Amino acid sequence: MSCIACFIDNNNQKKLKKNCFGLDRFELKLKKYKESFLDEIKKLNSISECDCEFKNNNSNYVKWTDSFLEETLNNISVIEDTFNDIITIYISYISENTKTATDKIWSFLQKNDLLNETESGFTYSTIYFRARINDNTFDKSDINNFLHIPFNKRGLVGNQRFSISGQPMMYLGKSIYGIEKELSTPINNLAISAFIPYFKDFYSKKYFTIKNTLFDTIAKTLPWIIAKDHDIDYYDSLLTPNRNSIEKDLKKSIFSQILTFPVENKGSFIPEYVLPQMTTTALLENNFGGIVFPSTKNFLAMESHNIRSDHESNFTVFVNYSQNNYYDKAILKNLLHFTFDGNEKLNYSVNEILDKFEAVFELNRKSENDYFVSPLINLKLQIEYMENSKIEGVKYYETQYGKIELEFYSKVANLYLRKIIK
Numbered sequence: 329m330s331c332i333a334c335f336i337d338n339n340n341q342k343k344l345k346k347n348c349f350g351l352d353r354f355e356l357k358l359k360k361y362k363e364s365f366l367d368e369i370k371k372l373n374s375i376s377e378c379d380c381e382f383k384n385n386n387s388n389y390v391k392w393t394d395s396f397l398e399e400t401l402n403n404i405s406v407i408e409d410t411f412n413d414i415i416t417i418y419i420s421y422i423s424e425n426t427k428t429a430t431d432k433i434w435s436f437l438q439k440n441d442l443l444n445e446t447e448s449g450f451t452y453s454t455i456y457f458r459a460r461i462n463d464n465t466f467d468k469s470d471i472n473n474f475l476h477i478p479f480n481k482r483g484l485v486g487n488q489r490f491s492i493s494g495q496p497m498m499y500l501g502k503s504i505y506g507i508e509k510e511l512s513t514p515i516n517n518l519a520i521s522a523f524i525p526y527f528k529d530f531y532s533k534k535y536f537t538i539k540n541t542l543f544d545t546i547a548k549t550l551p552w553i554i555a556k557d558h559d560i561d562y563y564d565s566l567l568t569p570n571r572n573s574i575e576k577d578l579k580k581s582i583f584s585q586i587l588t589f590p591v592e593n594k595g596s597f598i599p600e601y602v603l604p605q606m607t608t609t610a611l612l613e614n615n616f617g618g619i620v621f622p623s624t625k626n627f628l629a630m631e632s633h634n635i636r637s638d639h640e641s642n643f644t645v646f647v648n649y650s651q652n653n654y655y656d657k658a659i660l661k662n663l664l665h666f667t668f669d670g671n672e673k674l675n676y677s678v679n680e681i682l683d684k685f686e687a688v689f690e691l692n693r694k695s696e697n698d699y700f701v702s703p704l705i706n707l708k709l710q711i712e713y714m715e716n717s718k719i720e721g722v723k724y725y726e727t728q729y730g731k732i733e734l735e736f737y738s739k740v741a742n743l744y745l746r747k748i749i750k
């Protein structure tokens with residue numbers, strides 16, 4: 329038995345997608361995925377009757393999710409249409425040409441109003457990590473060694489889900505654990521840097537987010553809203569999420585699921601990458617600054633983290649070509665950046681870091697500039713979300729991943745302290 333929350337959860341969707349493996353054409357896999365998505369959704373029960381981790385007996389929550397489920401079943405055609413539209417775009421790519429298909433993906437995003445829901449600047453105002461294999465040939469304390477693959481070495485840019493072979497971009501990850509997975513290289517063999525986008529920059533640039541909006545709404549946002557406002561009504565159009573937003577949430581989630589379809593066979597052409605790469609191209613053509621997308625790696629070894637943590641998130645910043653430089657140096661104007669200088673002891677405790685943050689908050693209250701605070705609020709939240717998580721029985725902040733993150737957090741706090749005091 330399943331409910332809407334455990335059905336739309338990424339792990340369950342991954343299972344449904346992997347059940348389509350074995351079919352010899354990607355378009356057939358997409359059709360089979362559509363069928364199983366529809367079959368399963370028709371069999372869902374109330375969250376109050378499910379025995380999954382999302383079970384919640386709050387009567388308002390149950391009422392809201394029951395109304396949502398009922399309304400979804402009345403609108404099965406929205407789900408069918410969304411799948412069909414995306415499958416048609418893929419078929420256009422394989423039967424017509426890239427240009428036609430890319431234009432179609434753009435008009436799909438426009439027609440369904442999926443482009444305007446860019447994240448608020450606050451969401452991005454946090455730390456992201458970037459690593460490269462440490463072959464001892466470069467200075468690890470120089471941030472210039474951590475930018476994108478240089479323009480004269482574009483031959484090294486391989487085919488990735490959200491990037492096109494030969495097109496350098498700057499890949500960032502939300503957690504060190506995720507970075508290790510993305511690079512398939514043990515953490516001890518990596519040199520690591522960290523970046524914080526300037527808050528202000530995110531009001532002037534557009535970023536696109538691929539995410540499971542429906543799951544976020546039902547499992548992350550809604551319980552939080554209901555705990556604050558007990559009377560939230562699914563049919564009340566003033567508060568989101570609601571009946572009007574849910575159609576868009578559903579479309580965005582299906583789009584996100586299809587774009588993160590697991591790869592069955594890695595060849596020189598990877599059909600699972602066609603739709604994500606065309607999306608990237610369309611965003612580039614239309615002056616977006618980058619794209620945020622969930623990792624498709626397996627994070628199941630991590631337990632007990634707060635559901636609101638987004639340690640699985642990746643962020644790609646598009647770079648601008650320079651004729652005179654090997655790098656798009658202008659990118660550093662929009663980012664605070666941090667590297668290791670060799671003096672790191674990697675022994676901070678969570679409490680020591682939280683004390684440092686408190687010192688910044690305290691000083692900041694007395695200063696006139698509150699521009700420092702938003703990244704620290706986000707980092708503090710991230711610590712709360714991850715504090716009880718464990719990997720193979722070891723608490724996250726006692727693992728090498730967590731220790732590296734805390735070391736960077738300390739650098740951030742130190743920088744802010746210096747800036748405020750100055």
Ligand SMILES: [Zn+2]
Pocket residue numbers: 329330331332333334335375378379380381382383
């Ligand atoms: Zn459930």
